[in-house]
Amino acid sequence: MKTLLPTSTAGSLPKPSWLAEPETLWSPWKLEGDALTHGKEDALRVALQEQQQAGVTIVSDGEQTRQHFVTTFIEHLHGVDFENRKTVKIRDRYDASVPVVVSEVSRQKPVFVADAKFLRSQTQQPIKWALPGPMTMVDTLYDDHYKSREKLAWEFAKILNEEAKELEAAGVDIIQFDEPAFNVFFDEVNDWGIACLERAIEGLKCETAVHICYGYGIKANTDWKQTLGSEWRQYEEIFPKLQASAIDIISLECHNSRVPMELIELVRGKKVMVGAIDVATNTIETPEEVADTLRKALQFVDADKLYPCTNCGMAPLSRDIARGKLQALHAGAEIIRQELQQANA
Known part of the structure; x- marks a missing residue:
């Protein structure tokens, strides 16, 4: 039987201290060679067990095998020089x-x-x-060849589609594309960003998701959030076109954010991963706080399409805090499951 309100994480989980520096984004590996290969597998097992023990429904690798959610993918591609780097402003922020x-x-x-x-x-x-989305990949590079963000994004979309098809064949049930850039470059998102995303999912039979957040809890992101005013209405610019797209699931930041919950109405009909865990604080939510976020979301998304989730990845947090947050996510979702069952009894 299908689980009502299946829970998941948006992405990363903290890495064990024997693999990388704790509570540090993009930490270098502490192992090398075969030891690193085995260490990554062990970390993946640990991340899986953490999710299972917390009661998470849809599990992931916790991004244990990658240093960075975008560049680790790009590192494996031909045509990109990692030696002679350039400085760029990422997502107009840092x-x-x-x-x-x-x-x-x-x-x-x-x-x-x-x-x-x-x-x-x-x-x-x-x-x-x-996987990183095409637009966010473009935004994390200096392009000295195509000289066009759009052209490069279409190339990345083709490459992502090749990878996604092989991931599906490997038994992946949901392929998620991370597109924080969708919250910044609205004209580009509507002109070609969503079209590129659809190219990346072309021909897939598994479910597909796009994750659009306001970023990890790092200073550049939290400072930027302070400039966004009392209501964060970025989603309003892109939801109408996303609602009409072929993407199955839309993953967004809700808890402790200033995103007006009613914006979810704009993607009515889609499945929605509702971020009910704030990853930018060490405070562990109570199950009731999680339930409250989910209750509000249920005004705008049908119960069979609501997927409780975290706002973003949890790599910069301590393992204890991440564990507590996962447990709170499960417990909060369980409160709402009970309420829905009683309402339908």
């Missing part, structure tokens, strides 16, 4: 040293497929796998 596109981009071999097969071998539960 400067970062990024790799440079120097020639035609292509994917010579699978990137995450072996990891996905390994996760699939460890569990019978539905699994979700995250």
Whole structure:
């Protein structure tokens, strides 16, 4: 029987201290060679167990095998120079040293497929796998070849589609594309961003999701949020076109954010991963706080289409806090399941 309100995480979970520096985004690996390969597999097992013990329905790898949600994918592509980096402003918020596109981009071999097969071998539960979206990939690079964000995005969409098809064949149930850039470049999103995303999911039979958040709980993001005023209406710009798109699930930030909940009405008919856990604070939500966020969301999304989730990835948090937040997500969803069952009894 299908679980009502299936829970999941938006992406990353903290890495064990023997693999990478705790509570540090994009920490270098502490192991190398075969030890690193085995260490990543062990970390993936641990992340899976953390989710299972917390009662998470749709499990993931917790992004244990990658340093960064975008560049780890790009590292495996042909045509990108990681040695001679350039500084760019990412998502109009902060400067970062990024790799440079120097020639035609292509994917010579699978990137995450072996990891996905390994996760699939460890569990019978539905699994979700995250990939960077085309627009966010473009925004995390310096393009010295195509000289056009749109052209490069279409190339990445083709490459992502190749990877996604192999992930589906490896047994992945939901493929999620992370597109934080969708919250910033509204004209581009509507002109070509959503079209590129649809190219990335072309021909897939598994479910597809797009995750659009306001970023990890790092200073550049929290400072930016302070400038957005009392209501965050970014989603309003892009939801109408997303509602008409072929994407199955839309994943968004809700808890402790200033996103007006009624904006979810604009994607009525889609499944919605409602972020009910704030990843930018060390405070662990109570089950009742989670339930309250879900109750509000249920005014605008049908119960069979509501997927309780975290706002974003939890890589920068401590493992204890992440564990507590996962348990709160499960307990809060359970409160609402009981309420819905009683209402239908």
